[in-house]
Amino acid sequence: MPLPVRVIAPSRLAALRERAGLSKAELARRVGVSTRMVFFYEKGRHTPTPQRLQKMAAALHCDVEELTGVRRGEERLVDLRFAAGLTLDQAVELLRRTCVGRDLCLSAPRLSALEQGRPVLGRNWRDRDVVGRLPTALAKIYGVPVRMVVDAWMRTRPDESAPVHPRRQPQRGSSDSAEAAWRSLNERQQVYLGEILRDERMTETEMWMRRTHHLPVPRPAEWRKLPLALHAPADVVGYTRLQERLRRKGVHDPGAGATVHALARRGLLVTSTDVVHHAEAGEVTRVRVEMTRRGRAAARAGLGERAEQQPDTPLLSEWLWGVMARVADAGPDGLERDALSGRAPFYLGVGYKNRSAGRPSRGFIDEVPVLAADGSHVVGYRWKLTPVGLRHAFEYLDEYRRRYPQVDTTGVAALAGEHS
Incomplete structure (x- = not known):
């Protein structure tokens, strides 16, 4: 069975090595391979293991994604594992120590099938409640938030429903004690x-x-x-x-x-x-x-504001959901690039992350180039929902409407109708 791997872009590796001022021999020493192997990496003839890929990124002072060419906000399940420096066997070994790993009888072939978007056969794999516990276990061993695993899962397996659904909770207004204090x-x-x-x-x-x-x-x-x-x-x-x-x-x-x-x-x-x-x-x-x-x-x-609360995984805050609704409302042409200012792109835009050492964005919107009438050059950029952004919006639309009733979701509903 072919196992999913993340190949590095040879030209990207060479450019990053030169930017870091390292020779092939020095990079080889830091990664723990021969100089000849680095030569093979840069020629695209070999692919480093997850551990060596992680060491290479550390030596070059870059993210693993910069070596693989995967943009922030476009990670799939295999990317999260590679970024954690784990092989399939190592990930399975850690997962088998968890209750959900044992309930699903996790094995390397099953995790590989999950990462490749293929059907996973076996006991409990059709039980949504059991499978819905797996993203939390994956997040723990990969060292990332659960929402990153859920988003990567939806990119990897686009024809399935989301693995995690938020708990239904009553809306909370301001507490009586806060109002009394005011x-x-x-x-x-x-x-x-x-x-x-x-x-x-x-x-x-x-x-x-x-x-x-x-x-x-x-x-x-x-x-x-x-x-x-x-x-x-x-x-x-x-x-x-x-x-x-x-x-x-x-x-x-x-x-x-x-x-x-x-x-x-x-x-x-x-x-x-x-x-x-x-x-x-x-x-x-x-x-x-x-x-x-x-x-x-x-x-x-x-001031009439509701009590602050973190949205349940994998939902967005009311502010970010409102941004998504604005992009959807712009229709197929997309939203003008300058219409989104401030912090929103750092949380939602492909290629962004919310701080220098922070997690990648959700990857729910992307800047799409607009070509001139004759197609000769780019005249601007517009924000559009990405495929996983659309899926997220459709999957959780009813829950968002219940939680954030004041956000106009007409555009989202229209897109859902077009794609149904």
């Missing part, structure tokens, strides 16, 4: 808490942009401490961004300190001070505020 505040305190939440979100976005541009990012425990005030004349040091927010709301005055301390006494904020250097004022004391989880929940309740 109602206990006077109008001024509510304005303060709401503006601090907005400033925290703006800071979070700024940290995200720094990360995507490979700039240093402080720990969340540090950047969540928002500058509130400097103990120096305002005509010398100016106002902090949070003070400017409060000034626009008409509540920044000598009573600010009392308001902040009242919020802190209720456990909604934590205040701290440090000393910073100002170009004109010299060393000045800075007051910072940090929202507690209770304060964040109270602010969300007061």
